[in-house]
Each structure stands twice: as C-alpha cells, then as structure tokens.
Amino acid sequence: MTAEITGGACLCGAVRFEVTGPLVTVVHCHCTMCRRAHGAAFVSWAAMPEAQVRVTAGSEQIEHYRSSDIGTRSFCRTCGSSMFCTLDTHSGTIDVALGCLRRGAPLEPKAHIFWDDRADWVELADGLPRLGGKTGLEPV
Numbered sequence: 001m002t003a004e005i006t007g008g009a010c011l012c013g014a015v016r017f018e019v020t021g022p023l024v025t026v027v028h029c030h031c032t033m034c035r036r037a038h039g040a041a042f043v044s045w046a047a048m049p050e051a052q053v054r055v056t057a058g059s060e061q062i063e064h065y066r067s068s069d070i071g072t073r074s075f076c077r078t079c080g081s082s083m084f085c086t087l088d089t090h091s092g093t094i095d096v097a098l099g100c101l102r103r104g105a106p107l108e109p110k111a112h113i114f115w116d117d118r119a120d121w122v123e124l125a126d127g128l129p130r131l132g133g134k135t136g137l138e139p140v
C-alpha cells in the first residue's frame with residue numbers, strides 16, 4: 001500500500017512541501033501566538049512525525065522565528081506564509097498549518113485548543129471538544 005501524500009505550499013509558491021500519511025492529530029488552536037502569527041481567527045494544525053514532512057522546494061526561503069521559550073515557527077521570507085511550528089517539548093514532531101495544504105486532504109479535526117484565548121468574535125458550533133485552561137489542553 002502506498003502512503004498518501006498531500007502537497008502544500010506558501011502563498012507565493014516558493015516553498016513547497018509534502019506530507020506523507022494520514023493527517024490524524026488535527027486541532028484548531030486559538031492561542032494568541034497562533035492568531036497573531038497567522039493574522040487569523042484561529043489556526044488549524046496537524047501534528048506529524050518529522051520524518052513524514054518533506055520540504056521539496058524553497059527550503060532556503062524558510063525563516064524560523066522563536067515565538068516562545070519552547071516554540072519555533074517557520075515561514076516563507078518572501079510572502080510570510082506561516083507553515084510549520086515545532087516545540088522543544090515534542091521533539092520529532094512538526095505541526096503543519098493546514099491552511100497551506102492543497103484542498104481535498106481528508107481531515108477529522110479532534111478539538112479546539114486554547115479555547116479560553118479565542119477571539120471574542122469567534123462563534124463556532126461544530127460540536128468538537130473545547131480545551132483550555134492554563135495548558136490550553138484541559139476540558140473547559
């Protein structure tokens with residue numbers, strides 16, 4: 001059986017990447033850092049084993065920003081698309097911003113995280129669990 005490959009790219013197209021295998025661990029993150037980094041209401045991420053994410057073009061275009069004591073965000077230096085996030089506490093795992101993937105990848109989001117930090121104009125009724133509190137991952 002061949003593993004499914006999903007392609008992704010930044011806005012200008014300079015950076016291209018492939019994700020191999022099913023996107024299983026998918027969450028919507030409402031933390032203030034994600035919101036500001038992406039200029040968005042919230043950010044949808046798939047946590048993937050690092051070995052299953054491969055940059056196929058434009059790796060020299062990727063800039064890294066240390067956004068917290070443990071987090072690093074990676075974006076295209078030309079267009080600013082934020083594509084990846086890694087946490088020192090989860091080595092071997094890379095979070096992929098789903099907004100940069102091409103359409104059609106089968107996804108089953110699992111939860112909203114950092115729900116307490118959400119933009120106060122965000123209203124959602126998708127029935128997914130909402131996690132928050134200090135860690136952003138506790139039931140609210």
Ligand SMILES: [Zn+2]
Nearest residue numbers: 010012076079
């Ligand atoms: Zn770009």
Ligand SMILES: [Zn+2]
Nearest residue numbers: 029030031034
């Ligand atoms: Zn976040």
